[in-house]
Structures are given as structure tokens and as C-alpha cells.
Amino acid sequence: MYKAPRGTFDILPQEHPYWKYVEERAASLCRLYGYQPLNTPIFEDAQLFTRTVGKGTDIVDKEMYVFQDKSGHELALRAEGTAPVCRAYLEHGLFNLAQPVKLYYIGPAFRYERPQAGRYRQHHQFGFEALGEADPVLDAEVIEMACRFFLSLGLYGVSIQLNSIGCRLCRPGYLEVLTRHYASYANSVCPDCKARLTKNPQRLLDCKNASCQEIAKSAPKPSDYLCHDCQLHFLSVQEFLVALSIPFQLNHRLVRGLDYYTRTVFEVEPEGKGGQSTLGGGGRYDDLIETLGGNPTPAVGFAAGLERIILNLKRQNSDIPALPRPLVFVAYLGPEAKVEAMKIASQLRKAEIATILAAGDKSLKGQMKQAGSSGSTYALILGQEEVTNRNVVLRDMRSGEQRIIPLADVAMMIKPR
Numbered sequence: 001m002y003k004a005p006r007g008t009f010d011i012l013p014q015e016h017p018y019w020k021y022v023e024e025r026a027a028s029l030c031r032l033y034g035y036q037p038l039n040t041p042i043f044e045d046a047q048l049f050t051r052t053v054g055k056g057t058d059i060v061d062k063e064m065y066v067f068q069d070k071s072g073h074e075l076a077l078r079a080e081g082t083a084p085v086c087r088a089y090l091e092h093g094l095f096n097l098a099q100p101v102k103l104y105y106i107g108p109a110f111r112y113e114r115p116q117a118g119r120y121r122q123h124h125q126f127g128f129e130a131l132g133e134a135d136p137v138l139d140a141e142v143i144e145m146a147c148r149f150f151l152s153l154g155l156y157g158v159s160i161q162l163n164s165i166g167c168r169l170c171r172p173g174y175l176e177v178l179t180r181h182y183a184s185y186a187n188s189v190c191p192d193c194k195a196r197l198t199k200n201p202q203r204l205l206d207c208k209n210a211s212c213q214e215i216a217k218s219a220p221k222p223s224d225y226l227c228h229d230c231q232l233h234f235l236s237v238q239e240f241l242v243a244l245s246i247p248f249q250l251n252h253r254l255v256r257g258l259d260y261y262t263r264t265v266f267e268v269e270p271e272g273k274g275g276q277s278t279l280g281g282g283g284r285y286d287d288l289i290e291t292l293g294g295n296p297t298p299a300v301g302f303a304a305g306l307e308r309i310i311l312n313l314k315r316q317n318s319d320i321p322a323l324p325r326p327l328v329f330v331a332y333l334g335p336e337a338k339v340e341a342m343k344i345a346s347q348l349r350k351a352e353i354a355t356i357l358a359a360g361d362k363s364l365k366g367q368m369k370q371a372g373s374s375g376s377t378y379a380l381i382l383g384q385e386e387v388t389n390r391n392v393v394l395r396d397m398r399s400g401e402q403r404i405i406p407l408a409d410v411a412m413m414i415k416p417r
């Protein structure tokens with residue numbers, strides 16, 4: 001027996017109300033803020049991620065699904081959504097439009113991680129990106145949008161963690177101080193952090209290992225080493241958030257796991273849960289588009305994981321609207337009734353009435369059981385007698401009430417709710 005690959009799963013029909021609910025809220029949020037949809041391919045040139053997310057990050061070093069196609073091109077399954085959006089922005093000359101260009105996406109991302117609750121090898125992200133503007137008002141707007149999204153879903157207790165990690169001018173100085181600080185702990189940190197000391201010192205700050213977290217507490221803070229412009233930007237973002245009444249917590253150890261960030265970084269945490277279950281994260285990435293060969297183009301964005309959102313909706317027993325049920329179930333007894341039933345079902349569907357036709361020549365009892373579990377409002381029952389008399393039994397599935405109506409009147413009698 002084949003199974004879905006480890007870390008992936010099927011989204012069964014009963015799960016779809018959650019997915020539809022979240023996707024619809026995402027799309028209506030984006031309409032509200034003027035973001036337009038963009039779909040990018042499931043795979044990209046592997047270099048797109050290596051150059052932006054960065055060597056030395058877990059995503060690039062350990063988690064990317066990289067493969068060669070038949071002509072030897074090195075491709076990678078989409079590991080995240082931001083770099084592909086920037087690639088599309090450059091490829092289609094979107095920098096010629098009025099800036100900022102605001103785009104959103106919903107789709108799968110692939111990371112070879114150790115599967116556990118809320119962590120999968122294929123997961124789905126909803127993300128939005130504002131490209132071509134450095135104004136901190138956009139950082140605040142993106143954070144506000146993330147908050148409004150979770151609020152509109154009915155998820156309560158989410159919190160925003162905020163930090164600034166500076167720019168390419170001030171960060172090197174900070175990293176020097178940080179590396180010096182860690183030199184005396186080189187033998188006390190975990191093996192991953194030992195590697196980070198040379199490869200990606202900033203990530204020392206957010207190691208999940210308990211003893212590394214203790215060491216990180218006394219580490220110098222990125223926000224104490226910001227250049228004047230980055231300081232002003234960070235202060236403005238905070239002022240704007242206060243003006244918008246968006247509560248946030250400054251977290252000096254928040255650095256994010258992707259290398260392209262500059263200045264603002266933020267994460268959204270669900271109620272009462274640790275870092276593992278982060279609902280979403282984002283920030284500024286003012287150098288990314290330049291790294292891909294474009295002109296200097298500041299940008300800011302956010303992405304959230306749909307699986308984690310749904311996990312939290314379930315945890316909080318949220319009320320999710322059910323998907324529409326079929327209105328009619330057509331049951332029959334005997335070969336002639338079967339043909340008539342098929343014709344009725346076809347007519348009803350032509351009249352936009354959602355209809356299920358029984359199949360497989362089950363007993364009437366079996367068919368009515370199926371009608372019940374389909375959630376249909378009505379059942380139509382046809383036997384030889386009804387065919388001869390050109391009528392049909394109409395059963396109200398909730399009350400159990402039955403009456404006989406002329407076959408010709410069926411579509412008219414069953415009005416959609």
C-alpha cells in the first residue's frame with residue numbers, strides 16, 4: 001500500500017470547510033488592502049533560494065528539495081514565497097508600475113523538516129508583499145494586516161513580536177560584537193550554534209536549545225547597534241503601530257530564519273504556545289531584489305502557515321461555516337425508474353439545483369441512508385408506480401414528511417434555500 005510521503009497529507013473533504021474559510025478570509029483581506037493575486041511555479045531555479053534565503057540557513061543547507069531536470073538544470077521545489085514574488089516582479093517589469101506593487105499568494109511550500117504537529121514537508125503559505133517602497137508606514141500596514149487577518153479568522157490571543165536587525169551598513173559591526181561575545185562560549189553552545197558562529201552568527205540569538213537560550217540572554221542586542229537611519233525607521237514603525245492601536249512586544253532575540261531580512265522583522269505567535277508553533281512571520285527585505293539583479297528596491301511582507309492556522313482554529317473550537325450541502329438526493333427502484341431518476345437529476349442540475357443521484361442499485365433503505373449522510377434537504381423517490389403515473393415522492397429529510405408531486409413540477413417545487 002502506498003502512503004502519502006512522510007510529512008505530507010491529503011486534505012480530505014471534511015477538512016475543506018477550514019481551508020475554504022481561511023483562503024476566503026485571506027483573499028478578502030487582500031482586497032481590503034489593495035493586494036493583487038500572483039501565482040508562481042511550484043519549482044524555481046535552485047539558485048533563486050540559495051542566493052536570497054541564504055547559505056548557512058537551515059532552509060538552504062538542510063531542507064530544500066533540489067533536483068536536476070532532464071536537461072541538467074538545478075531546480076528546487078518552492079521553499080518559500082518571497083523570492084519567487086521578487087523574481088516575478090523583475091521578470092515582468094513590475095517596477096515600471098506605480099510603486100509599491102502589492103501582491104499576495106496562497107500555495108504550497110516544501111521543506112525537508114522533521115515532521116511533527118504544525119511542521120510538515122509540504123505546507124501551505126498565505127503571504128503578501130509590498131514591493132518598491134521604503135516608508136515605515138508600510139511595515140506598520142503589513143503588521144496591521146497580519147493582525148486583522150487573525151482577528152477576522154476569530155483566532156484570539158495572538159501576539160506580535162517585533163525587532164529590527166539593521167541594514168547592510170550597521171549589521172556587520174553588530175555581528176562583530178556578537179561574535180566576540182560568543183567567543184568565550186564556543187565550547188558551551190550546541191553543535192548547531194558552533195557552526196552558526198562562523199556561518200550565520202545572527203541565528204545564535206534564536207537557537208531553541210535551553211542552554212543556548214541562557215547564553216543568548218546576555219548577548220548584545222541588534223537594536224543597540226542600529227545606524228541612525230535604521231533607528232529612525234524602527235522608531236517610526238513602533239510609533240505607527242501605537243497610532244494604529246496594534247499591541248506588540250519588542251523581542252531583541254527575534255532574527256528570523258531567512259537571510260534576506262533588513263530592519264523590521266516580526267512574528268505572530270498563537271495564544272500560549274512556543275516558537276515552534278509561530279503562526280506567521282515577515283519583515284523588510286530591502287536588498288533582496290538587488291541581489292537578484294534588479295535596481296535597489298525596498299520591500300516588506302509577511303507569510304503565515306495555513307496548517308498552523310487551522311490547528312489553532314481547531315484548538316480554539318472555532319465556529320467554521322459549513323460548505324453548502326446538496327439540496328436533493330434522487331432515489332429509485334427498478335430499471336425504468338432508474339432512467340427517469342437520471343433524467344430528473346439532469347434537469348435539476350440544469351436548473352442549478354445541487355443534486356446527488358443514487359447509483360449501484362442499492363435497496364431503498366440503503367439509498368435513504370446515503371441520502372441522510374449526504375446532508376441533502378430533500379429526497380425524491382421513484383418506483384415503477386411513480387413512473388407510470390408521471391409523479392414522484394418528495395421527502396423532506398428533516399421532518400420526514402412525504403408527499404406526491406407531478407414529475408413535471410419537481411424543479412419548480414424545490415426552491416434553493
Ligand code: HAM
Binds near residue numbers: 283301308
Ligand atoms: P517563514 O517563517 O519561513 O517565512 O514561513 C512562514 C510561515 O510558514 C511560518 O510562520 C509557519 O507558519 C509556516 N511554516 C514554515 N515552515 C513550515 C513547515 N515546515 N510546516 C508548517 N508550516 C510551516 C517565510 O517563508 C517568509 N517568506 C515570510 C515573508 C514574507 N517574509 C517577508 N514576506
